Amino acid sequence: MSRVVKLAVIPGDGIGPEVIAEALKVLDAATAGSDVTLDTTHFSLGAARFLETGDVLTDADLEHIKEHDAILLGAVGGVPGDPRLANANIERGLLLKLRFSLDHYVNLRPSVLYPGVASPLAEPGAVDFVVVREGTEGPYVGNGGAIRQGTPHEVANEVSVNTAFGVERVVRHAFAVASARPRKKLTLVHKTNVLVFAGSLWQRTVNAVAAEYPDVAVDYLHVDAATIFLVTDPARFDVIVTDNLFGDILTDLAAAISGGIGLAASGNINPSGQFPSMFEPVHGSAPDIAGKQLADPTAAILSVALLLAHLGLDAAAENVNRAVVADIAARTGEARATAAIGDAIVSTLSID
Amino acid sequence: MSRVVKLAVIPGDGIGPEVIAEALKVLDAATAGSDVTLDTTHFSLGAARFLETGDVLTDADLEHIKEHDAILLGAVGGVPGDPRLANANIERGLLLKLRFSLDHYVNLRPSVLYPGVASPLAEPGAVDFVVVREGTEGPYVGNGGAIRQGTPHEVANEVSVNTAFGVERVVRHAFAVASARPRKKLTLVHKTNVLVFAGSLWQRTVNAVAAEYPDVAVDYLHVDAATIFLVTDPARFDVIVTDNLFGDILTDLAAAISGGIGLAASGNINPSGQFPSMFEPVHGSAPDIAGKQLADPTAAILSVALLLAHLGLDAAAENVNRAVVADIAARTGEARATAAIGDAIVSTLSID
Ligand SMILES: CC(C)[C@H](C(=O)O)[C@@H](O)C(=O)O
Ligand SMILES: CC(C)[C@H](C(=O)O)[C@@H](O)C(=O)O
Numbered sequence: 001m002s003r004v005v006k007l008a009v010i011p012g013d014g015i016g017p018e019v020i021a022e023a024l025k026v027l028d029a030a031t032a033g034s035d036v037t038l039d040t041t042h043f044s045l046g047a048a049r050f051l052e053t054g055d056v057l058t059d060a061d062l063e064h065i066k067e068h069d070a071i072l073l074g075a076v077g078g079v080p081g082d083p084r085l086a087n088a089n090i091e092r093g094l095l096l097k098l099r100f101s102l103d104h105y106v107n108l109r110p111s112v113l114y115p116g117v118a119s120p121l122a123e124p125g126a127v128d129f130v131v132v133r134e135g136t137e138g139p140y141v142g143n144g145g146a147i148r149q150g151t152p153h154e155v156a157n158e159v160s161v162n163t164a165f166g167v168e169r170v171v172r173h174a175f176a177v178a179s180a181r182p183r184k185k186l187t188l189v190h191k192t193n194v195l196v197f198a199g200s201l202w203q204r205t206v207n208a209v210a211a212e213y214p215d216v217a218v219d220y221l222h223v224d225a226a227t228i229f230l231v232t233d234p235a236r237f238d239v240i241v242t243d244n245l246f247g248d249i250l251t252d253l254a255a256a257i258s259g260g261i262g263l264a265a266s267g268n269i270n271p272s273g274q275f276p277s278m279f280e281p282v283h284g285s286a287p288d289i290a291g292k293q294l295a296d297p298t299a300a301i302l303s304v305a306l307l308l309a310h311l312g313l314d315a316a317a318e319n320v321n322r323a324v325v326a327d328i329a330a331r332t333g334e335a336r337a338t339a340a341i342g343d344a345i346v347s348t349l350s351i352d
Numbered sequence: 353m354s355r356v357v358k359l360a361v362i363p364g365d366g367i368g369p370e371v372i373a374e375a376l377k378v379l380d381a382a383t384a385g386s387d388v389t390l391d392t393t394h395f396s397l398g399a400a401r402f403l404e405t406g407d408v409l410t411d412a413d414l415e416h417i418k419e420h421d422a423i424l425l426g427a428v429g430g431v432p433g434d435p436r437l438a439n440a441n442i443e444r445g446l447l448l449k450l451r452f453s454l455d456h457y458v459n460l461r462p463s464v465l466y467p468g469v470a471s472p473l474a475e476p477g478a479v480d481f482v483v484v485r486e487g488t489e490g491p492y493v494g495n496g497g498a499i500r501q502g503t504p505h506e507v508a509n510e511v512s513v514n515t516a517f518g519v520e521r522v523v524r525h526a527f528a529v530a531s532a533r534p535r536k537k538l539t540l541v542h543k544t545n546v547l548v549f550a551g552s553l554w555q556r557t558v559n560a561v562a563a564e565y566p567d568v569a570v571d572y573l574h575v576d577a578a579t580i581f582l583v584t585d586p587a588r589f590d591v592i593v594t595d596n597l598f599g600d601i602l603t604d605l606a607a608a609i610s611g612g613i614g615l616a617a618s619g620n621i622n623p624s625g626q627f628p629s630m631f632e633p634v635h636g637s638a639p640d641i642a643g644k645q646l647a648d649p650t651a652a653i654l655s656v657a658l659l660l661a662h663l664g665l666d667a668a669a670e671n672v673n674r675a676v677v678a679d680i681a682a683r684t685g686e687a688r689a690t691a692a693i694g695d696a697i698v699s700t701l702s703i704d
Contacts (some may be wrong), residue, residue: 137547
C-alpha cells in the first residue's frame with residue numbers, strides 16, 4: 001500500500017537552494033523504504049525569477065502549487081538595496097501571498113535549546129516552547145493606505161484586522177497543541193491595555209476556549225513584558241498564542257535565545273487540509289553568503305521534520321529530529337560545508 | 353538670581369510612592385545650594401484615586417498639571433485582575449492621556465549596562481544606546497473599533513496612524529540626539545516589508561533628514577531582526593528611532609539585556625516646551641511588593657537625572673548619574689531597603 005505525497009519545492013533565493021538540497025536529501029532518506037513515495041515539483045520563484053521574467057507569483061503558479069500536498073520553501077529575497085527590486089516586495093508578493101492565499105492561519109514556530117548549543121541565556125532544556133502565531137490577520141492584512149504621499153500633510157495608516165472567526169480558529173489550535181504537551185500551559189501574548197478592541201477579542205476568545213480545556217493552565221502577558229521573560233526566564237513558556245505581528249517579533253527573539261536563527265524551523269499550516277501547508281526555515285536568503293556552502297541547513301532540515309509530522313509520518317519526523325539533535329550535540333565548533341551537515345544528519349538517521 | 357521650577361509629582365500606585373520618595377530625596381540634594389528652587393505639587397492619581405473617587409484624570413487635573421514645568425511620575429496601575437478596575441484602564445486613561453494631551457512626542461529611553469551589573473548577555477560598556485520612541489502616533493492613537501462584538505461575526509480593528517508631521521519631528525529629534533553622541537549612528541527600526549505605507553513614510557523621512565546630517569551614519573532594521581541583534585550584538589546600536597509600539601517592545605527588551613527593568617529610566621518629552629515633559633521609570637507599579645521597601649528606586653532616580661538634563665541643569669544631572677553609577681558598582685548583592693538605596697545615592701552626590 002503506497003502513498004504518493006506531492007511536494008511543491010520552492011528553493012528560492014540566496015542560500016535557499018543550498019539548504020533545500022540538504023533538506024530534500026534528509027527527506028528522501030527519512031522516507032526511503034517506507035510506504036511513502038515523494039513526487040516533488042520544483043518551482044522557480046523569488047527575486048531571481050522576478051529579475052528574469054518580471055513575475056513574482058502568477059495565478060498559474062498559485063493554482064499549480066495548490067495541487068500539491070505540501071510545500072517546502074527555502075528562503076526568498078534578493079540582495080538588499082538592489083534597485084531592480086525596489087518595487088518588487090518579494091516578501092509580500094510571494095511569501096505573504098502564499099500564506100494568505102493558502103489560508104495558513106497557524107504559523108507554528110517551536111523553540112528548543114538543544115544540548116550542545118551555546119546560549120548566553122539558558123541551559124539546554126530551559127527553552128522548550130512553541131509559538132502559535134496567527135498567520136492570516138492582524139497588521140499583515142495589507143489594509144493600509146496613505147493620503148497626500150510625499151507632502152508635509154501625508155497621513156499613512158495601517159489597519160490591524162482581527163475577526164472572531166480568525167482568532168477563534170488559531171486559539172483552538174493553540175489549546176489543542178498545549179493540551180498535547182506535557183506541561184499543558186498556554187500564554188496569550190498581546191497588548192490589551194493599548195490595543196483594546198483587538199486585545200479584548202483575543203482575551204475573550206482565550207477565556208471562552210479555556211473553559212473547554214480545564215487541563216490547560218492559561219496566563220496572559222503584554223508583548224513588552226513577554227520579551228523580558230524570554231530573556232530572563234524562557235522556561236516559563238510552553239505554548240504562546242499571539243497575533244501575526246507579535247508572533248513575528250517574538251519568534252525571532254525566541255530564535256536568538258535558543259541558538260540562533262540558523263536552527264529555527266516553522267510551519268505555515270492550514271489545519272483544515274483545504275490547501276497545502278508550507279514549511280520553511282525562519283531565516284532569510286542571506287545573499288551575502290549564498291553559493292559558498294556556508295549556510296547551516298539545520299533549520300531547513302528541522303522544517304522537514306515539521307512537514308513529516310504534518311503528513312502524519314510521526315516516526316519519520318521523530319527520526320529526523322533525533323538525527324538533528326545528535327548532530328548538534330556532536331558539533332565541535334569546526335566549520336562544515338552545508339552539504340557536509342546534510343550528509344552527517346542523513347548518516348545518523350536510523351533507517352530500518 | 354534664583355529660578356523656580358514647578359514640578360508636578362505623581363507618585364501613583366504600588367511601589368510608585370516609595371520610589372518617588374527616594375527620587376525626590378535625590379532631586380532635593382542635587383539641587384541644594386544651586387540657584388534652582390523646587391516648587392513641588394503632589395497629585396493623587398492612579399488606581400487608588402479611581403477606587404476612591406471614580407476619576408482617572410479630570411480636565412481640572414490636566415489643566416493644573418499643565419501649569420508646571422515638568423512632571424515626575426512613579427508608576428500607575430492597580431492589582432492585576434481587581435474586578436473594580438476591570439473597566440478603568442488606568443494606563444490608557446492616565447498615562448497615555450498625559451502623553452497624548454501634553455504632546456510628548458519624544459519618548460526617550462536610554463539603555464546602559466553599568467559596571468557591576470550582571471547581564472547574561474554583554475560586558476559593561478557593550479550596551480550604551482538610546483531609543484527615541486515616537487509617543488503620540490502609531491497604534492497607540494486609540495483609533496480602534498469593533499462591530500458585532502461578542503458574536504461569531506465580530507471584527508475588531510486597530511489603526512496605526514502615522515503623519516509626516518509626527519514622524520518628521522521625532523526623526524529630527526533622533527538625528528539631533530545621534531549627532532550629539534560620540535558614535536553618531538542612527539538605526540531606524542520598523543517593518544517596512546509588511547507595513548508598507550507607514551514604513552515608507554518612516555523610511556523616506558529618515559532618508560530626507562539624513563541628508564542634513566552627513567555626520568550621522570544611518571541604517572535600517574526590521575523590528576524582528578532588531579530583537580535578534582539586541583540579544584546577540586547590542587553594541588551595534590547607538591540611537592534607535594522607531595514608532596510607538598515597536599519602541600514599547602524594544603525598550604522592555606533593552607531593559608532586560610541591560611540589568612533589568614529596575615534600572616530603566618524614561619522621559620516623555622515635549623521638546624517645544626509648550627507642555628511639561630514627564631519623567632518616569634519604565635517599570636510598573638508592582639503591587640505585590642508595594643509598601644515593603646523592596647523596590648529598587650534606581651530607575652526613578654535615573655529618571656530624575658533625565659529631568660534635570662531636560663531642565664538644562666546638566667551638572668546636576670551628571671552628578672546624579674555619577675552617584676547612581678558609583679552606587680551600582682559598589683553593590684554587594686546584599687538586599688537593601690528602598691530608602692537605603694536612596695540614602696546611599698544621596699551620600700555619594702558630590703555636593704559643593
Ligand atoms: C519576510 C517577512 C514578511 C516574514 C514575516 O514578517 O512574517 C518573516 O519575517 C517571517 O517571520 O517569516
Ligand atoms: C503601561 C503601558 C500603556 C505603557 C506603554 O505601552 O507605553 C508601558 O508599557 C510603557 O512602556 O511605558
